[in-house]
Amino acid sequence: MSLYAQENTTEQKKSQEWAAELKLANTAKEDKIKSLIFTHLIAVKEWHNSHPISTVPAGINPYTGNRLTDMDRSIIADSARPDSIHSNLMTGLRQELDKQQVAFILDKYTIGKVDFTLKGYKAIVPDLTAVEEQTIRKNLEEARERAIDYKSIKQVSAIFEIYKNKCEAYLNANGRNWRQLFKEYVTKVKAEKENQKK
Known part of the structure; x- marks a missing residue:
């Protein structure tokens, strides 16, 4: 059984809803999009949860001289994720969808x-x-x-x-x-x- 089939999470619901809203009229393609989004959401969550702000030293922002905020440290920790987390999603979406459909999915995320x-x-x-x-x-x-x-x-x-x-x-x-x-x-x-x- 796949990871997707085993999970019943917020990430699964989002991936189902977002893919369905594309109205692709192609079950195989819709399943591929669901899987891409779900895999990405899980990877982002797992990286975030395993890299708390405590993994980033509480130093200063070298650009402003101000002390790093908790948000700064959170962004730094999460931005250190492997590039493949991003590229796997984007490459997959661009292979399956047109530019407007890709933008629609990115708008759902944001x-x-x-x-x-x-x-x-x-x-x-x-x-x-x-x-x-x-x-x-x-x-x-x-x-x-x-x-x-x-x-x-x-x-x-x-x-x-x-x-x-x-x-x-x-x-x-x-x-x-x-x-x-x-x-x-x-x-x-x-x-x-x-x-x-x-």
């Missing part, structure tokens, strides 16, 4: 953070150009693929934060003032809320 975050950028920068949007989407899609190898949604958010910083640095380097744009957006949202109360 609870749709690409579109949600991009929507936020469009709200904060209303005159976002096509080139800016394309660059930001590319960064967020990289974040999404990297984030699938982390167990908790807090870790996923931390990975996206790395790429959001890249997006904001890109905007600043291309004539935008991110801090000012964000401040104006917050002021606008507050004013709208106040008007709704009246």
Whole structure:
């Protein structure tokens, strides 16, 4: 009996639901996708559980000089996993699915953070150009693929934060003032809320 057949876990339920939502109309292909996702989720969980933050020394971040947080140490521990955990999933998905279907599965892992975050950028920068949007989407899609190898949604958010910083640095380097744009957006949202109360 396979590992998949023996388990009745959150990972199994996720793999079943996500594969089913693709509506492939091909049982063999759907089973392959289920197996790929399940194997990956289990590998991520097992690596995470066997590499607690205590395996990473409580030093400093050499970039900022700040002490490593528990989240920093968790990300470091989990990022040391074998590359094969990631590549086995991605190679398998790309062999079986088209680009849009692969993106759908990655969105399931990351609870749709690409579109949600991009929507936020469009709200904060209303005159976002096509080139800016394309660059930001590319960064967020990289974040999404990297984030699938982390167990908790807090870790996923931390990975996206790395790429959001890249997006904001890109905007600043291309004539935008991110801090000012964000401040104006917050002021606008507050004013709208106040008007709704009246």
